Amino acid sequence: xxxxxxxxxxxxxxxxxxxxxxxxxxxxxxxxxxxxxxxxxxxxxxxxxxxxxxxxxxxxxxxxxxxxxxxxxxxxxxxxxxxxxxxxxxxxxxxxxxxxxxxxxxxxxxxxxxxxxxxxxxxxxxxxxxxxxxxxxxxxxxxxxxxxxxxxxxxxxxxxxxxxxxxxxxxxxxxxxxxxxxxxxxxxxxxxxxxxxxxxxxxxxxxxxxxxxxxxxxxxxxxxxxxxxxxxxxxxxxxxxxxxxxxxxxxxxxxxxxxxxxxxxxxxxxxxxxxxxxxxxxxxxxxxxxxxxxxxxxxxxxxxxxxxxxxxxxxxxxxxxxxxxxxxxxxxxxxxxxxxxxxxxxxxxxxxxxxxxxxxxxxxxxxxxxxxxxxxxxxxxxxxxxxxxxxxxxxxxxxxxxxxxxxxxxxxxxxxxxxxxxxxxxxxxxxxxxxxxxxxxxxxxxxxxxxxxxxxxxxxxxxxxxxxxxxxxxxxxxxxxxxxxxxxxxxxxxxxxxxxxxxxxxxxxxxxxxxxxxxxxxxxxxxxxxxxxxxxxxxxxxxxxxxxxxxxxxxxxxxxxxxxxxxxxxxxxxxxxxxxxxx
Amino acid sequence: xxxxxxxxxxxxxxxxxxxxxxxxxxxxxxxxxxxxxxxxxxxxxxxxxxxxxxxxxxxxxxxxxxxxxxxxxxxxxxxxxxxxxxxxxxxxxxxxxxxxxxxxxxxxxxxxxxxxxxxxxxxxxxxxxxxxxxxxxxxxxxxxxxxxxxxxxxxxxxxxxxxxxxxxxxxxxxxxxxxxxxxxxxxxxxxxxxxxxxxxxxxxxxxxxxxxxxxxxxxxxxxxxxxxxxxxxxxxxxxxxxxxxxxxxxxxxxxxxxxxxxxxxxxxxxxxxxxxxxxxxxxxxxxxxxxxxxxxxxxxxxxxxxxxxxxxxxxxxxxxxxxxxxxxxxxxxxxxxxxxxxxxxxxxxxxxxxxxxxxxxxxxxx
Numbered sequence: 001x002x003x004x005x006x007x008x009x010x011x012x013x014x015x016x017x018x019x020x021x022x023x024x025x026x027x028x029x030x031x032x033x034x035x036x037x038x039x040x041x042x043x044x045x046x047x048x049x050x051x052x053x054x055x056x057x058x059x060x061x062x063x064x065x066x067x068x069x070x071x072x073x074x075x076x077x078x079x080x081x082x083x084x085x086x087x088x089x090x091x092x093x094x095x096x097x098x099x100x101x102x103x104x105x106x107x108x109x110x111x112x113x114x115x116x117x118x119x120x121x122x123x124x125x126x127x128x129x130x131x132x133x134x135x136x137x138x139x140x141x142x143x144x145x146x147x148x149x150x151x152x153x154x155x156x157x158x159x160x161x162x163x164x165x166x167x168x169x170x171x172x173x174x175x176x177x178x179x180x181x182x183x184x185x186x187x188x189x190x191x192x193x194x195x196x197x198x199x200x201x202x203x204x205x206x207x208x209x210x211x212x213x214x215x216x217x218x219x220x221x222x223x224x225x226x227x228x229x230x231x232x233x234x235x236x237x238x239x240x241x242x243x244x245x246x247x248x249x250x251x252x253x254x255x256x257x258x259x260x261x262x263x264x265x266x267x268x269x270x271x272x273x274x275x276x277x278x279x280x281x282x283x284x285x286x287x288x289x290x291x292x293x294x295x296x297x298x299x300x301x302x303x304x305x306x307x308x309x310x311x312x313x314x315x316x317x318x319x320x321x322x323x324x325x326x327x328x329x330x331x332x333x334x335x336x337x338x339x340x341x342x343x344x345x346x347x348x349x350x351x352x353x354x355x356x357x358x359x360x361x362x363x364x365x366x367x368x369x370x371x372x373x374x375x376x377x378x379x380x381x382x383x384x385x386x387x388x389x390x391x392x393x394x395x396x397x398x399x400x401x402x403x404x405x406x407x408x409x410x411x412x413x414x415x416x417x418x419x420x421x422x423x424x425x426x427x428x429x430x431x432x433x434x435x436x437x438x439x440x441x442x443x444x445x446x447x448x449x450x451x452x453x454x455x456x457x458x459x460x461x462x463x464x465x466x467x468x469x470x471x472x473x474x475x476x477x478x479x480x481x482x483x484x485x486x487x488x489x490x491x492x493x494x495x496x497x498x499x500x501x502x503x504x505x506x507x508x509x510x511x512x513x514x515x516x517x518x519x520x521x522x523x524x525x526x527x528x529x530x531x532x533x534x535x536x537x538x539x540x541x542x543x544x545x546x547x548x549x550x551x552x553x554x555x556x557x558x559x560x561x562x563x564x565x566x567x568x569x570x571x572x573x574x575x576x577x578x579x580x581x582x583x
Numbered sequence: 584x585x586x587x588x589x590x591x592x593x594x595x596x597x598x599x600x601x602x603x604x605x606x607x608x609x610x611x612x613x614x615x616x617x618x619x620x621x622x623x624x625x626x627x628x629x630x631x632x633x634x635x636x637x638x639x640x641x642x643x644x645x646x647x648x649x650x651x652x653x654x655x656x657x658x659x660x661x662x663x664x665x666x667x668x669x670x671x672x673x674x675x676x677x678x679x680x681x682x683x684x685x686x687x688x689x690x691x692x693x694x695x696x697x698x699x700x701x702x703x704x705x706x707x708x709x710x711x712x713x714x715x716x717x718x719x720x721x722x723x724x725x726x727x728x729x730x731x732x733x734x735x736x737x738x739x740x741x742x743x744x745x746x747x748x749x750x751x752x753x754x755x756x757x758x759x760x761x762x763x764x765x766x767x768x769x770x771x772x773x774x775x776x777x778x779x780x781x782x783x784x785x786x787x788x789x790x791x792x793x794x795x796x797x798x799x800x801x802x803x804x805x806x807x808x809x810x811x812x813x814x815x816x817x818x819x820x821x822x823x824x825x826x827x828x829x830x831x832x833x834x835x836x837x838x839x840x841x842x843x844x845x846x847x848x849x850x851x852x853x854x855x856x857x858x859x860x861x862x863x864x865x866x867x868x869x870x871x872x873x874x875x876x877x878x879x880x881x882x883x884x885x886x887x888x889x890x891x892x893x894x895x896x897x898x899x900x901x902x903x904x905x906x907x908x909x910x911x912x913x914x915x916x917x918x919x920x921x922x923x924x925x926x927x928x929x930x931x932x933x934x935x936x937x938x939x940x941x942x943x944x945x946x947x948x949x
Contacts, residue, residue: 067941067945068945069941069944069945069948070944072948073944073948076948127820130821130824130826131824134824134826135761135826136824136825136826137826157761157810235766235811235812235813236812236817239810240806240807240809240811240947240948240949241947241948241949242948243766243811243944243948243949247766247813248768248944251766251767251768251769251813251940252768253664254662254663254664254768255663255685255689255768255771255936255937256663256664256667256689256690256693257937353843353844354843354844355820355823355840355843355844355845356820356824357823357824357845358824434664434668437664437665437668438668438671438672441668441669441671441672442672442673444672444674446676447676525660525662526662526664526665526668529658529676530627530629530656530657530658530659530676530677531658533658537660540660541632541633541659541660542633543633543814543816543817544631544632544633544634544635544816544836544839545633545634545839545843546816546819546820546823546839546840546843546845547843
């Protein structure tokens, strides 16, 4: 790479006619950071500072938070989130790998399965797991009937059940992040290695895997962070002692114990950030932002250094022969696992029973009709789409510059900025929701969809940024410079070169932002007031009539998503043939 | 390339139009109340939503609107944090809410609730009817209910042994199956500690002050067979499906499930009985209408109608004049049921709730 002045390297230029304004990458961090400072930092600090000040400075709440009871909950939280994220990565990676290399048609089907899992309502999903894994559930029932076991296995209301439920929530995130990265890597590394007569696994391990490290780290960190904040699932599927910190914080907030809830949240945040730092150190070159500020492609070596030796040779010897079929097998199993809850939710939604029950009897479209004929449900649906749409726009408009800035800036500020941007995902949603509620209430700005969308953006923005950052780490700025040298203006370069190459990542980021908002409950509950009721709030409320309507709504949303998705695919295909004709 | 751009533009426009059409076709939020032609303003209520609030609309809000020509706007979901944010903002958007007594006392400490003006909005006769025990300075007792055992009638059918005491609830040999019990924090609002002590042989009259350690040791006994919940609705669904054979739940919530055909039965014997509160925000925007509404909802007739729909009992005993024996046999405030249940000591809980949660969390990790 030719020596360039640091200011040009990776910089973004915005030009109007001949006057060119050179924006340093660090400046790109400003909009997102400013947004988060106003709509997240300030409101949340106002909640959290109560943990330190009560008629003067005090650490009383922190002393209490370190009592064994709460210390244990903290340890559990980290342990559970780490194992769920680890499992999601272990099985998600081979799946994404198969998806990245599959024929387009197969890939579309697999993406649909992953998205459907992502889309199903968390509450309906929890019931599905209970009906599947309970002592009278589908699994135990089948095994008992086949005389494989003689007494029911305990599969739920313990660590096993909790992990099954959590991995199901986290794995789609991991898979989609990895896929977005793998698409930018392509097949070349593998072909190159194969031409050097490396075994299939050896080729993968040495040439392909290191290239996907940024996706691995981003996927793992996201899963870990989201996992550490999960609470409904922990409450419903976990057993005694599987209580998560976010459950505890929600409980404390409900009793207006701001000070203690704040102390717990601060400690949780600190612990998770330290854990992420350790992960970053461990993965070295795959870190989300690398030390010293050298951009990805300019770094001389961006491979995790593994000492080749007996261990790697042994692993190679074992995995080389079975590598070709191992991944597809894992991918198929993962697809089955991801669709399992739907196999329960769908029959319940068609069942005659007037309360959510398993096994369903009879068949009826009643619950779908209940939804379609209810103004409340329809209104909530419209609200949800509008809120999620606005949230997605905000997340992309602010997230793309932020991701570019994080990937290319050399500033020392990047680390702190990234940590700050991750923190909304770690601090339990209820703290942010409350902070924003108090903040917006001052301006009489609650009870409308814009308030909820701004609140949802606080988490959607970091999600979107992280996904795009992972893909950008594999993106060569030299391509942009090439475009510029061929006379493309800076904006033109971004729209015609940068964005299309990042299309997969941008689409994934948009999906994440949209889905985050679509599924978020607390923001609508607190900030939405009585007017901006969303679909997830409506579902949560209607749990109380025990009717299967929520399962029908869940299925309808999945159906709708599939239609939109297939529609987009078809447009894309027409698009491609169109541009071919152009050529 | 130009094609691609054009197509994505077109797609964007199509999606925008579709969304707009969708939004407008679904229309504005349906008003829960029939707007009155000669409306005299409004009052805004926030509750817990769902079937209970639907019943409130029918029996409290609609008759109130008719009588006073005041619209009642309503929504959910009420939480203490919401109330505090609204009060602190200086211009809350709602006036009246219903809260459990635990929240009443916590909110009282934060000065969230307005004084109830009994002198101005209640007639002499109404005050004679309404017992002092439900007339709090900043709230009025609204509905009286029990927290007790609910069991699955497929697993313990009539004719065979059926659980009817807390000793039975703790006896997993005689009555096998999992038990749905509230987590430590949630148990402050529902019940658990008292139930454990009753199962351990403490007489109902000697429950308070609660022996926290004894209660926790008894709960530890049950813990291996317990499924902790923080919403009684999920416990009721699990019990209806046999994932749990018994749970602790409020009587009115069980009734909703039974009406839908769930194989459940509620046990009054040993239930912990209490009532929730109507409260008005300190700086409520429609204070006069709010006071009127709360006074109206303390009257016997609407309370009786509400009880018929929900089996949540009236706090105004005069309501029994409007109820037949068939309804009262399921009400917490029925004299016969009063004899086999016990009253929750909310003042003890207001003072010791946090102590309980800390001790319980330390012992059970919940």
